[in-house]
Amino acid sequence: MTAPALPVDLFDLVIFGGTGDLAVRKLLPALFHRFVDGQIQPGSRIIGVAREGLDDDGYRAQIRSALNGAASKQGDQLDTFLKLVHYRPLDARKDAGWDDFAKLMGEYPDNVRVFYLSTSPDLFVDICQRLGGYGLNQGKSRVVLEKPIGKDLASANRINDDVGRVFAESQTYRIDHYLGKETVQNLLALRFGNALFEPLWNAGHIDHVQITVAETLGVERRGPYYDHAGALRDMVQNHMLQLLCMVAMEPPSSLSPDAVRDEKLKVLHALKPINETNASQLTVRGQYRAGVGEGQSVPGYIEDLNSSSKSKVEHSSTETFVALKAEIANWRWSGVPFYLRTGKRLAERVSEIVVAFKPVPHSIFTASAGPLAQNRLVLRLQPDEGVKLWLTIKHPGPGGLRLRHVPLDMSFAEAFGVQQPDAYERLLLDVVRGNPTLFMRRDEVEAAWRWADPILAAWAAGGESPRPYTSGTWGPSAAVALIERDGRTWDEDFEQ
Ligand SMILES: NC(=O)C1=CN([C@@H]2O[C@H](COP(=O)(O)OP(=O)(O)OC[C@H]3O[C@@H](n4cnc5c(N)ncnc54)[C@H](OP(=O)(O)O)[C@@H]3O)[C@@H](O)[C@H]2O)C=CC1
Numbered sequence: 001m002t003a004p005a006l007p008v009d010l011f012d013l014v015i016f017g018g019t020g021d022l023a024v025r026k027l028l029p030a031l032f033h034r035f036v037d038g039q040i041q042p043g044s045r046i047i048g049v050a051r052e053g054l055d056d057d058g059y060r061a062q063i064r065s066a067l068n069g070a071a072s073k074q075g076d077q078l079d080t081f082l083k084l085v086h087y088r089p090l091d092a093r094k095d096a097g098w099d100d101f102a103k104l105m106g107e108y109p110d111n112v113r114v115f116y117l118s119t120s121p122d123l124f125v126d127i128c129q130r131l132g133g134y135g136l137n138q139g140k141s142r143v144v145l146e147k148p149i150g151k152d153l154a155s156a157n158r159i160n161d162d163v164g165r166v167f168a169e170s171q172t173y174r175i176d177h178y179l180g181k182e183t184v185q186n187l188l189a190l191r192f193g194n195a196l197f198e199p200l201w202n203a204g205h206i207d208h209v210q211i212t213v214a215e216t217l218g219v220e221r222r223g224p225y226y227d228h229a230g231a232l233r234d235m236v237q238n239h240m241l242q243l244l245c246m247v248a249m250e251p252p253s254s255l256s257p258d259a260v261r262d263e264k265l266k267v268l269h270a271l272k273p274i275n276e277t278n279a280s281q282l283t284v285r286g287q288y289r290a291g292v293g294e295g296q297s298v299p300g301y302i303e304d305l306n307s308s309s310k311s312k313v314e315h316s317s318t319e320t321f322v323a324l325k326a327e328i329a330n331w332r333w334s335g336v337p338f339y340l341r342t343g344k345r346l347a348e349r350v351s352e353i354v355v356a357f358k359p360v361p362h363s364i365f366t367a368s369a370g371p372l373a374q375n376r377l378v379l380r381l382q383p384d385e386g387v388k389l390w391l392t393i394k395h396p397g398p399g400g401l402r403l404r405h406v407p408l409d410m411s412f413a414e415a416f417g418v419q420q421p422d423a424y425e426r427l428l429l430d431v432v433r434g435n436p437t438l439f440m441r442r443d444e445v446e447a448a449w450r451w452a453d454p455i456l457a458a459w460a461a462g463g464e465s466p467r468p469y470t471s472g473t474w475g476p477s478a479a480v481a482l483i484e485r486d487g488r489t490w491d492e493d494f495e496q
């Protein structure tokens with residue numbers, strides 16, 4: 001049984017970049033699901049904005065075909081949902097269209113206003129300045145900034161300063177959709193709702209932590225963006241550091257937004273620097289090459305890039321894979337490595353956090369009982385969200401004492417009998433509710449760049465190309481060596 005979903009206040013949600021990949025593939029389906037669940041009521045509006053010259057009906061037709069899969073079981077709900085959807089064409093950098101847009105916004109002055117900037121970060125400031133010019137930043141107005149915010153600390157500072165001239169920090173929601181994933185929120189429940197884990201949650205008992213976010217997809221339609229970003233900016237600076245913070249932070253005094261964010265910030269500040277002196281030992285960059293997956297040939301990065309971009313390239317030094325060893329310099333985590341890896345076109349789509357505990361201090365078992373294995377707590381973010389705790393037990397039967405390593409396994413879907421909501425479903429409604437707990441505060445984003453920038457600088461100074469890896473594998477062999485040097489292995493028990 002799930003808790004009933006309560007309706008949120010009436011809102012106008014404007015998606016700048018309403019025809020883009022994120023809006024069509026993630027945001028609109030998320031809103032539709034919340035609508036079907038009864039959380040979005042008539043009187044709320046969803047307004048797509050982009051340069052493409054569409055009217056309401058043209059946009060609705062686009063959204064209808066994008067939602068048809070999601071809507072197949074919901075019959076005429078889709079028609080009712082589409083009545084809430086509107087569209088205004090405008091260019092963020094030009095005057096035309098803004099008056100008409102402001103007039104539309106003026107029709108429902110009491111609605112909560114959410115401006116979701118699902119565009120390139122280059123446009124964030126232009127859009128905010130225009131919104132401010134029309135007074136649309138006043139009252140119950142909020143702005144959502146998609147990641148990545150900038151491409152380094154300096155550009156993030158500029159965006160934050162300029163957006164901050166129009167929207168107060170309390171109105172600014174920097175989204176990191178990984179924080180909306182069920183398992184990530186569950187980490188809070190597991191860590192702070194059980195007496196079991198917290199006493200063990202430190203360097204005295206934890207050997208190391210692994211965080212894997214592996215994708216099977218390539219760069220898809222996003223080649224031009226991705227080639228300027230790369231995996232460190234696209235995934236590590238934001239999603240993976242946020243996951244690391246959720247694992248490593250001290251217990252916050254409450255779930256209030258600032259209590260949680262203060263603790264995450266302390267972790268970011270305590271990350272040991274990776275720079276020119278140690279980047280070659282602590283990081284591995286890779287780039288995928290053509291391979292074969294499920295009997296079919298899979299393109300390499302350059303082919304993917306060229307098929308999603310007008311200009312053709314023969315070479316790129318952008319990384320599509322990163323593995324690194326991070327350390328947190330504080331009492332709780334001293335000496336505990338956090339191994340992070342993420343990449344595109346890897347062997348499997350899987351995101352997991354593995355907390356590996358230290359072995360027992362002394363074994364009372366004979367060699368014939370079999371080896372003792374580490375306890376591991378595995379938090380599965382996707383697919384099949386759940387939690388698994390690996391324990392050592394006796395193999396049943398009279399054949400003497402033989403040890404077995406088995407999981408206590410809880411799949412959320414099996415336990416609760418429901419499809420887990422997409423992260424954006426939770427986060428979009430949190431913005432309407434005015435709850436920024438699962439969003440990044442300015443200082444967090446900047447602290448994350450402060451740590452990431454020297455890695456990027458070290459790679460640039462080193463001048464080395466990323467190591468090639470074949471599509472459909474687990475990345476370059478150097479990533480295996482990175483962890484095996486420390487006598488550990490990547491956890492690849494995904495099938496079980
Ligand atoms: N796609 C994804 O999976 C994810 C994306 N993000 C982030 O979300 C943001 C959007 O990404 P994505 O949807 O992939 O990008 P797309 O390139 O697919 O979409 C960009 C959107 O912005 C509009 N746009 C471009 N220029 C202007 C302009 N001058 N004025 C008004 N609208 C404009 C485009 O429409 P038109 O050209 O008609 O104006 C389009 O609707 C980016 O910051 C990205 O990093 C973050 C996480 C995941």
Ligand SMILES: O=C1O[C@H](COP(=O)(O)O)[C@@H](O)[C@H](O)[C@H]1O
Pocket residue numbers: 177215234235351
């Ligand atoms: O933010 C991003 O995330 C997606 C992966 O998100 P997921 O929820 O599907 O795991 C990634 O593909 C994209 O490159 C990145 O910008």
